[in-house]
Amino acid sequence: MSDFRLKVFLSVARNLSFTKASQELFITQPAITKHIQELESLYKTRLFERLGNKISLTTAGELLLEHAERILDDYKQLDYEMHLLHNEYSGGLRLGASTTISQYVLPPVLARFIEKFPQVSLSLFNGNSRDVENALQEHRIDLGLVEGTLRLPNLKYTSFLKDELVAVVHSHSKLVKLDEISVEEFCKTPLVLRERGSGTLDVLENSLSAHNIKLSDLNVRMYLGSTESIKLFLEHTDCMGVVSIRSISRELTAGLFKVIEVKELEMQREFSFARLQGEEGGLSQVFMQFANHYNKTL
The missing domain is CATH 1.10.10.10 (Winged helix-like DNA-binding domain superfamily/Winged helix DNA-binding domain)
Structure with missing residues (x-):
């Protein structure tokens, strides 16, 4: 129209x-x-x-x-509300998700959502958390799912799912004989971490700050742009990586990786929905409710 x-x-x-x-x-x-x-x-x-x-x-x-941004947003809302008069959910929903969420959390949710709402057209933008928040502010997506601890004042964040970061090594690594290490030992261990702007690095940085430790105090050998890159890197080195427990579950079951506990280093976090302040309702709200309904199975 x-x-x-x-x-x-x-x-x-x-x-x-x-x-x-x-x-x-x-x-x-x-x-x-x-x-x-x-x-x-x-x-x-x-x-x-x-x-x-x-x-x-x-x-x-x-x-x-x-x-044009306002007009097209109004048309989208009009289309949604007119179809809703007949109990139909229709229109387009542009999602954005951080790498960890888009790879390890969203796929089953998206599959179930399009099965239940076949008239809704979904698209997914993938980037780190800062990329997703920028896309929201530039109106390139309607709803974001982000990780990390930083919060922007013009965005509204709603908790979605709890997650935990863990320190892991490959089964062939010299470090695999360890079960746990101290924070001080962690700082000396060669590490491969996610890149700046990623929610994973935000959480690690925040956890270290409780011990008055900066990223510059760590022995970081490499920053990589995805968890999959870190996992492949670890296969060929004796480094330690820090990743979401959700991203490594299959490899842990198969015995390919091992979690090394870092004593007194809490790396808990939440995955959150993010929207522009004042923009509520519509298909974004429908998707949030649907995803939360399946939260127990994630």
Whole structure:
């Protein structure tokens, strides 16, 4: 029902790229150009400055972006509420989730959700927690699921699921003979950790601060961008990794990895839903309620 040209403009404005917009919307680049030209003709003004291969928003483009975001959000809410009159859940829901959640928690929930609500179109953006929060603030997703301890004032966080970080080594590691180590020994042990911006690193940093220890005090050999990368790295080194217990359960059962207890280092955390302040209801609320209903099985 909404003007598709606004969706095209919004995609180009957010990506600052006609090519990326065509890939995102699955239409040709000439079609993208045509829609933008139609809007510029309609409003008798340029919406983008073109400088070689780069583009930027004009003042008129920034104004249209502000209104287009509100208009398309209103259309989405209208579509949702009109279908709800007939007890139908329909529309699109753009989710964003941190790497750990998207890989080890969400898949069964998503499978059950689309089975129950086949008319809802789901998409999932994957990144670290900071990436997900940025996507929320830029209106690129409707609902985020994040880990970590940091909280942004313009986002509302709702607890979803408890998790625990554990120190692990591969079964071939020289460290596998250990059952537990002190915090001081942990600091000296060669480590491979998740990257800056990840909720996993946030939690570890916060736990260490209770012992007046900084990340710079650790013997970190490598920062990696995913838990799977850490697991593969550990297969070939004598390093220790810090990961979610949920991400390593199968390997622990198979005897491929071993958890080493770090005495007095509590690394508990919560996975949380994140939304923009003031944005409640709609399909985001439906998904949150559904996911919480299946919380017991996760």
